[in-house]
Amino acid sequence: MIPAAIVPLIRRAILDLLNDVGGEQNHDVLAMLLAQLGHRIARRDVAEQMRWLEMNGYITAEDIGPFLVSRILADGRDIAEGRLVVTGVWRHKTGD
Template identity: 55%
Template sequence: MRLPQPIIELVRRAILDLLTEIGGEHNDDVVARWLVGVGHRVARREVRDQLRWLHSQDLVSLEEVGPYLVARVLADGRDVSNGLMTVDGISRHKTGD
């Protein structure tokens, strides 16, 4: 199921917020479970797709480790999460605000 664009933008922001808050990196499985925990019903496949999109915007780096996709937030991704930078396709509203 394809998510509506406004939801995708919220999910992208939530991913950046999570990575920033936890010290910078985690794998797609943990990110997917965290998103469900904060109210975003998102499949792991969708999380992987959004991580790849964030990577294409130079906001995260990605590394395949076994069955996992490990994302590491980059400086611009932290700036988006901290409200210092905006990127089309990512919600301006911080997760939980």
């Protein structure tokens, strides 16, 4: 379980990573990339946050075999690029 205080930061990091890697990735690879940023998050928690981002219209998420594959949408890209600020997602870029 992700501590509530950093959930918005993790959501932003997921959007930043998706934006940086070309817009599409699965939850397993995103968990590894988050670990490289210092966020050791369980894959199931990454998938849960991806579902939240999907529910709010920032990404799509599709189960393909054992993986949850996400694609960033226009609003998600705008958040990642600092053009849109929304409740529940950290406003500053992560990883810099």
